Amino acid sequence: MRLNSGQLPWEATLPNPPVYKTLDGDITCDCLIVGGGMGGAMTAYRLSLSGASTVLIDKRAVASGSSHANTGLLQIANDKSLTACINTFGEANGVLFYKLCQQALGKILELPSLLDIDPQIIPRSSLLYASTPEDVPMLRQEHETLTAHGFDSEFWDTDKIGAHYSFSKPAALYSRGDAETNPFRTVHSLIDKAHSGGVRIYEHTRARHYEYSADGVICYTDHGRIFAKNVIFAMGYETQEMKKDRGAELINTYAIKTRPLASMPKWHEQSLLWETARPYLYFRTTPDGCIIAGGKDEQLTGPDRRDVRVLSQCQLLLKEVEALFPEINGVEAEFSWGAVFGSTRDGLPYMGPHPEYPHCYFIEGYGGNGTVYSMIAADLLADTLAGRSRPELELFSLTRSAKPSPAPAVQPT
Structure with a gap:
């Protein structure tokens, strides 16, 4: 899928971004992240803090997909108002959604002091x-x-x-x-920091197909295989080419x-x-x-x-x-x-597991607040992989119906 048209503004603001090699050979990891945009970058950074053995691949260069066209507005409010969220999902879930966005934006505002490349x-x-x-x-x-x-x-x-x-x-x-x-600098700064924290990054590395087993997932690329216990797909809008979300x-x-x-x-x-x-x-x-x-x-x-x-x-x-x-x-x-x-259609992003893809999780930060959703997903999925229960994921379930689900018995932390 060709995601962008025209002339994009961000590359000139980081004329010599970090570059990463292409995978050549077989490797193993606890978690494979597929996608080097905002969702993948946030998650790679978050997993680097936990010490998990992590690999990130992108078929393009880092930050050259949808994140390259991102206009960089970060807000607590969403395309769907809090009033509308409460009417659709119930008061507890509607408020939880907005509180998670508020918490995520607070964490995003802390990033400049934690990263080596200024994300602006x-x-x-x-x-x-x-x-x-x-x-x-x-x-x-x-x-x-x-x-x-x-x-x-x-x-x-x-x-x-x-x-x-x-x-x-x-x-x-x-x-x-x-x-x-x-957004271009933010993705590069997060991935650069994740890389320095031990995450292995491979650009121009296309995932050709996957094999799912009881023990994990094998990802086949052009020049090697990745044996992963878990996979996080952070492919943005191209996820719809892999699986259609109704x-x-x-x-x-x-x-x-x-x-x-x-x-x-x-x-x-x-x-x-x-x-x-x-x-x-x-x-x-x-x-x-x-x-x-x-x-x-x-x-x-x-x-x-x-x-x-x-x-x-x-x-x-x-x-x-x-x-x-x-x-x-x-x-x-x-x-x-x-x-x-x-x-x-219901105004919430998708994030979490899917029953047809064992050992896999998805980040689909669809909507006008995708960077904020990426931070929410990074936190929820990193905790999940570490064995900590995050019932908030039910709110963003990939298999949710139009009918509001019962509110998770949690408060954002």
């Missing part, structure tokens, strides 16, 4: 604004739900929004505790990064911006004085068709930036790209 993770606030006046009651309800369960949320009216930004909207929720990141949906999405601005527009705390419309637009700034904008989602097509659509869709994104911030009218896009994006 920067704390940010967020503004979720009403796209239309009809969305205001929904925003007010969400504000009440968030505050009732201990999450940071302020309800802003039109005047307050206009006092802090170049634009005004019918209403908005302002919250703290979120972040932005450079609740997963793939689309095309688009993004731009502007040229550096002479000065930032009126943009309170350079917060992350997004809206209530679905599909939604989102905006952030970068440390080098640019703006990233994303959205304009559309039906999944072949990569050739997406290649053609990049220019027109990204021109529309540029107009959206100018509409919010008229003082930078005439700003140009330096990078424009499109990519495959995945979500789930």
Whole structure:
């Protein structure tokens, strides 16, 4: 699957990334991670701290799949509101999901002090604004739900929004505790640290097929075999080529990064911006004085068709930036790209075991919060492999039905 189209911005920010050899020969390990994107990187780093014998392989270079197209917004709030999660899954499960995201973001914010390559993770606030006046009651309800369960949320009216930004909207929720990141640097910094902690990394190593036995899994590559007690598949959207998840949906999405601005527009705390419309637009700034904008989602097509659509869709994104911030009218896009994006029908990611794949676990961080989901999965699966029970995995079960499951009798730790 060709995941990305157009010109991506991140490689220039790490001109000499670490490189790793291709597997040549047979090896053994406790855990094999298949995929060198955000999910695989988070898990490799987490397992390196536990001392487990771990191998990570990627058929491409590290961080060159979906993580290469990631726009780097990290939030506690999800595409599905807390109110909607409670309505769908029940109060205990809905709140648990948001608390797990909050906990994961806290751990992500600790990473810069723990890694050797700066991942450029920067704390940010967020503004979720009403796209239309009809969305205001929904925003007010969400504000009440968030505050009732201990999450940071302020309800802003039109005047307050206009006092802090170049634009005004019918209403908005302002919250703290979120972040932005450079996803390319983050993946490389995590894998570099995992490698220094003993994880064996192999790039350009394609898994051809697998044999499952009572004792583990044998992964056959082009030039060797990997004998693993357990396998974690962290292949992102390409997982759908291996097994179809009935609740997963793939689309095309688009993004731009502007040229550096002479000065930032009126943009309170350079917060992350997004809206209530679905599909939604989102905006952030970068440390080098640019703006990233994303959205304009559309039906999944072949990569050739997406290649053609990049220019027109990204021109529309540029107009959206100018509409919010008229003082930078005439700003140009330096990078424009499109990519495959995945979500789930019920709004939760997939992570955990699958009955048809013994000794295997999956990380499918589908949705707009994939980096945060990757941190959740890394923690839950690392504990599971170490023999510690994590009933929270039931919430993200790959075999879950549309009917809400009973709440796990746990609190996030």
